[in-house]
Amino acid sequence: MMSKILIAEDDAVSRKFLNQFMSQFGSCDLVIDGYEAVDAFLLGIQEGDPYDLICLDIMMPKLDGIQVLQTIRKLESETLEGGRSRIIMTTALGETEMVRTAFDNGCDAYASKPIDTEKFVEVLGSLGIKSMKGGKT
Amino acid sequence: MQTNVELEKEGVMNIIVASDGHIVAYDNSAVLNEAAAGDLIWNQLKLLYPNRAPYDTYQLNFRRMIESGLTEIRDAVLTLEMKPATLTYTRLNGENTLILLKLEMLEGISEWALKNIFASIHIPQLLLDDSLLVVAINNAFKRQFHVSDSAVGTGFGDTIRCINTMEDQCGHSNQCKFCTFRKAIQHKVKARETVENMVISMILQPHSEEVWLSINMFPITIKNAVYYLISVENITDQVLADRRIHSARRHSLKLLDELPLLIFQILPNGTCDFLNQTFMQYIPIRRYTFDSVIKQYMATEAYALFHEHLEKGMNAHTVEAVELKMKNPFGEYRTMHCTLKPVFDKGNQFMGIIGMMADIEEHRRLEEALKYEKDRSESANRAKSEFLANMSHEIRTPLNGILGMIDLTLMDELSSTNVDNLKTAKECANNLLGIINDVLDFSKMEAGKLTITPSKFDVREMAKELIRAHQPHAMTKGIELDLVLEEVPKPMLRGDVNRIKQIINNLMSNAIKFTQEGSVTLEITVKETEKSDLAKLSVSVVDTGIGISEDKRDKLFQRFSQIDSTFTREYGGTGLGLVISKQLVMFMNGQIDFISEVGEGTTFFFTIPLIFADTHDEVKKMQSTTAFEEDKRLLIVEDDKVNQIVITKMLENIGLRADVAGDGSEALSFCEKKSYDAILMDIQMPVLDGVQTTKRIRSGTTQNADTTIIALTAYALQDDEALFRKSGMDDYLSKPVSLNILKETLDKHLHMAHKLGRRRIESGGSYRDQRRTATKHRIDVVSHQVNQVFRLYEQQQFDLIEVIVNDMKKGLEALNAESMKTMTFKIALDLRKAQYDMAYEKMQTLRTMFDEFKASVPEVDDDE
DSSP states (O other): OOEEEEEEOSSHHHHHHHHHHHTTTEEEEEEOSHHHHHHHHHHHHHTTOOOSEEEEESSOSSSOHHHHHHHHHHHHHHHSSSOOOEEEEEESOOOHHHHHHHHHTTOSEEEESSOOHHHHHHHHHHTTOOOSSOSOO | OOOOOOOOSTTEEEEEEETTSBEEEEOTTOOOOGGGTTSBHHHHHHHHOTTSOSSOHHHHHHHHHHHHOOSEEEEEEEOTTSOEEEEEEEEOSSOTTEEEEEEEEOOSSOHHHHHHHHHHOSSOEEEEOTTSBEEEEOHHHHHHHTOOGGGTTSBHHHHTTOHHHHHHSSSOSHHHHTOHHHHHHHHHHHHTOOEEEEEEEEEOSTTOOEEEEEEEEEEEEETTEEEEEEEEEEOHHHHHHHHHHHHHHHHHHHHHHHSSSEEEEEOTTSOEEEEOHHHHHHSSOOGGGHHHHHHHHBOHHHHHHHHHHHHHHHHHOOOEEEEEEEEOTTSOEEEEEEEEEEEEOTTOOEEEEEEEEEEOHHHHHHHHHHHHHHHHHHHHHHHHHHHHHHHHHHHHHHHHHHHHHHHHHHHSOOOHHHHHHHHHHHHHHHHHHHHHHHHHHHHHHHTTOOOOOOEEEEHHHHHHHHHHHHHHHHHHHTOEEEEEEOOOSOOEEEEOHHHHHHHHHHHHHHHHHTOSSSEEEEEEEEEEOSSTTEEEEEEEEEEOSSOOOGGGHHHHTSTTOOSOOSTTOSOOOOSOHHHHHHHHHHHTTOEEEEEEETTTEEEEEEEEEEEEOOOHHHHHHHHOOOOOOTTOEEEEEOSOHHHHHHHHHHHHHHTOEEEEESSHHHHHHHHHHOOOSEEEEESOOSSSOHHHHHHHHHHSOSTTTTSEEEEEESOOOHHHHHHHHHHTOSEEEESSOOHHHHHHHHHHHHTOOOSSOOOOOOOOOOOHHHHHGGGSOHHHHHHHHHHHHHHHHHTTOHHHHHHHHHHHHHHHHHTTOHHHHHHHHHHHHHHHTTOHHHHHHHHHHHHHHHHHHHHTSTTOOOOO
């Protein structure tokens, strides 16, 4: 079964990279700011096909990644019975404080940019998301 | 004729008059002439003493004498010489009809005159006799002390109602012993001396205030008796006023004494007239020792300086201020701030110099500490800037490799995805290069190493180039890019065209970055000034972007400041662009500013003074279009393998072949064997670096001694350029080298034009038409947009469809068309995933939904 992935990233190049890189793990939707991320998440729920994985950038226009994370977790607790998307924060901000805040708000993993692809694959594996290519990435 | 008239003395005249007024007889001393006998007495008196009142008092008085039955009456007259005289009328014994008229002249200032003067003088006066009893008092005295003539004959104390005399009835009370007045008067009377301005205080009446009297006394002799004329002036008001002034003065003197400043006054003759207590307590100084103590407490130079200023103030009457070191009581030199001010009295007479000294040692130390800290932080900042400037070339070197390898890979047969990815990578590397350039520029400014290199340029060419460079970026955002270039009669200018381009590039990138819809316009004018060769270049970059609010104005030209510095900021960047632009404009003696309105747009404008250049040779050069010749031989001197490949490939691309030398010594041996048309020389190489290699080639005897040598370097400081040129290099290129720049430079030096046509960026489709309707009704806009996305789909302009769809989303949101809004979002998601078929299906669905929506809103006409 192909995973459904949402990538929220305002920087076009990072978006492009993540899209190409993540495509081996599933079908990727791309959004460019925090509002769109929440919109896409809601759309998924409405259509009964929520995202398996959401990659959230922290520095984004309109709503930052942490705010999106909080909103999604809140909406999930109100609408879904136990089910929830896995969320990985992707950011150039590597401060310990920020990492802690992200985990406190319910993210599943944290990857700092530039992304170490090998490590990222490992983390995705631990979250139960496997490459469709099989074998090495 | 019988007469018993006694002749007494001279000056006395006796006249016998009958009761009807006729003169009967007169004595020898009479001044009457012969004709007087038998004449009326008042006629004769009138002749003698005409100064009497105008009416006939002589006749009146005579009649009174006759009719009253009095035996004697007295009258007074003034003689012709204004001397007083008395007239005495006496009825003679038994004889009813005869009157003796006795006329007596008074001697000198008469008792009479004296009395008059005494009575009328306005100063209270009294006359004492030898036994200190009052003989007379004048009117002023009576008024002053509220006494009448009854005071005559009493003691002095009683007369003036001295409280002590009043209580004890005499002048002998205990207090009287201490009565200074009494004592003084008694003493003086005894010694027959005068008293002058003796001031005494007395209480004159019970329960009244003390009065102050000024006493003058001098003895006078009248008819062998000695009297004392005393004037008593009440000066209480004056004394009290004086006292108030005195106490005020004492108060200010006290303030002056207590002020925590060293205060002194030097008279015009150079002596010290005043020192305040603070000064005298600070060091053992007194007025008469002022100069010697000052000399002792000040170092020789400080003392000389003090005197120099003091004399200047004395001579020129100017205010002087000087800082000098003076010892404190502990022998420690302290910095004193000394102010010297000339003083003048009420009559504007120069009164010397008043001086003030304050210990400012602590201020001075603080100032020095601050200055030290400032210098330290400035030098730290400079060190940082130098470090950055040095680092940046270390960063450029690997970047050169990245860009080069990308360019090389792009030359191969690649899948479209690969080409796309590589182009993106190249874009990123170029962006990084831009940032590094910004940082480098900024560091150079901070390190004070920024230089300006003027050259001739065509302002029209510059403008077109700038528009070309920004066209792709503007297109992807759907923004119209316009150029307004007014007719320029003399387009050739002299100035640092690269710096000017850098400024405009910054402004244009910003304008495009912060504009979501509308246009960005570059306006350039060149104006002549009063000086014929001086041009004024004015450039405006006008956008219809988000605008800048007034309160952000100050922040704008500051280093590292982006207006929005929150996590959710929408626009990236180093925040250095405007700072650099401003610095560059200022460096070229220009001015930069902006006007803006939030939501409406922003206009940045700057002006720079430039010089009109001679257009002749420039135009000729631009027209030359010869091709590179295949047989041109070039030498590349470069130690880095990657760069060797990159540059060789680039040259091949232009159609030039090159030999490659791996270091300086290898290059020298190549030069001995072969003649080259140009040498591209790396600077940083092991063993023999580029500068030394160039020097050897230039001073050598090989056929390459005059060959064009172009430096290739990651160094980019202007100072280094000077060094390169000094070593004999003709030009320099900074790494990473772009193909275009390499071509242009070789073109310039080899007088050749490149074969390859410059890759022009064709001006893209204008969106003016679409934007023009932006102000119309939202439905019209969306309607238009719906049609537009289908048109763009046919042209396969998928990026632009996303831009339009995003705009549409905003419009639909305003129309509360939630389901259509969701549809636009889905279209955007599909486009981003490159699922264009699915996007098309959704576009069709959207069109149907929108048509239905329009139909449900009857008043809107569809003009499409």
